[in-house]
Amino acid sequence: MKIDIDIDIDIGNQKKWAQDERHWAGLMALAHRGDKGAYNQLLTELGDVIYKYLLVRFGRANWLEDMLQECLLAIHKGRHSYDPKRPFRPWLFALVRNRSIDFLRSQRSSGGRQSIDLSTAAAEASYEENHAVKLDAVRLLARMSPDDREALTLTKYAGFSIAEAAAWSGISKTAMKVRVFRALARTRKQLAREKIAL
Template sequence: MRERDDEWTGLMQQAIGGDDEAYHRLLRQVTPVLRAAARRGLARAGQPPDQSEDIVQEILLAVHLKRHTWDVSAPFAPWLFAIARNKLIDALRRRGRRIFVNVDDFAETLADEPAAPQVSAGEVVAQLQTLPQRQREVLQSIAVEASSIKQTAERFAMSEGAVRVALHRALSSLTAKLREQ
């Protein structure tokens, strides 16, 4: 381990001095180590390891762009792994907290679930008529006519936020009314 760190430090010092071949050798040596570290980090976070290549590329790009900030009198590996840790954390934050579950593991359970009660189109239309006019218009524009939030906002002279609120309220109200039946 110490030998590897010394070699990487030497290669980076040569690369900073302008030796392109040393820089390429360094990148070839660190890439598999970074790939393994990214896979381990993703696995520890409960994420699929297939995203590790994107993280490795982000790390290598950061190393390339920030190589001038490395202190040539310091060991290279701690600097590299600090960048790797930060890029992994950034990637996990962008993904948010998601848990991946293979649906095949639950095939029998899902097959046993009772089907949702069927609602006729007539019942939906009847309940739509009970909604306030603006909510009904917004729901019709977005859900039936496939207009965007922006288009709907312009059409009804509303802000996009107001359209989202009206849509949410309409869907919530419609769902509650249909469940009551």
């Protein structure tokens, strides 16, 4: 039953992933022919996707919107290089990665006070997010059974190998592998439940 729920979530994500892929590729194919409505829809949807992508990487920096707009501009200038027969995401994120690196470089090379402000903003944002992630992890660990907690703490936090963790806990390697696998599955399920509740 537990495994069934996990598999359902994975299959759901994969379907959504594939749907988005086809949807964006279709919109870009229409945009190649000059369909402005499709292009508007594509850029609007990609704007949100890219914003989330950049937010995860750079936190709530005050230049995030500028970076995003640079990415949209890069997509516009490079739209001719997309082949509608190819997957959309690798093309999109290759452009986004490249443009965001260029943006950061240009900010750094402009130097002075602005770059200090930028780094401070980024540091503050990443501190907030890191802190939130740590709190989340502590909360999840506190809810686990002692065996699960020990297995995950040893292998995922302390960086022990399965063999080392098994020796530490006084169980076989196979038993440790099973314990880690089950602990991760329970954690995933817990996180999925929380997402649904939100």
